[in-house]
Amino acid sequence: MSDNWLNKVNWSEDGLVPVIAQDAHSHAVLMMAWMNREALKLTTQTLEAHYWSRSRKKLWRKGEESGHIQKVREIHLDCDEDVLLLMVEQVGGIACHTGRQSCFFRKLKDGQWIVTAPVLKSAEEIYRK
Known part of the structure; x- marks a missing residue:
């Protein structure tokens, strides 16, 4: 299979897509998270989510340290071709490095950010080295 499908993605100036x-x-x-071309290609080849870390300036496989990998079931491209949606099976039920199911665990209420989800496993337990 050729890589022409990668050209359909509207990559940012720095070669990334949210x-x-x-x-x-x-x-x-x-x-x-963010992906570059290599991360998206690896994701399609392995069916495990790979991302580009802007802070670390490197490719990473989700769960490479925590074990909480994301098994990719579907990949969607939005109407403007500049955002991807991954439908995943989240191994271990934890996606957030804080030990929560989701990274979106704060809700704005009356001018305050309220924590709405419990920690399922402490970061110390997840990232033991």
Whole structure:
């Protein structure tokens, strides 16, 4: 298969595209991350989510340290061709590095950010080295 499909993505000037990971079963939005061409290609080849870390300036496989990998079930491209949506099976039920199911665990209420989801596993337990 040729890589021409990668050219359909409207990559940013720095070669990235935002990606939303959504649970394929519950439809909960789990996280947002970035991909470059290599990350997207690896994701399609392995069916495990790979992302580009802007802070670390490197490719990473989701769960490479925590074990909480994302098994990719579907990949969608939005109407403007500049955002990807991954439908994933979140291994271990934890997507956030804080030990929560989702990275979106704060809700704005009356001018305050309220934590709306419990920690399922402490970061110390997840990232033991």
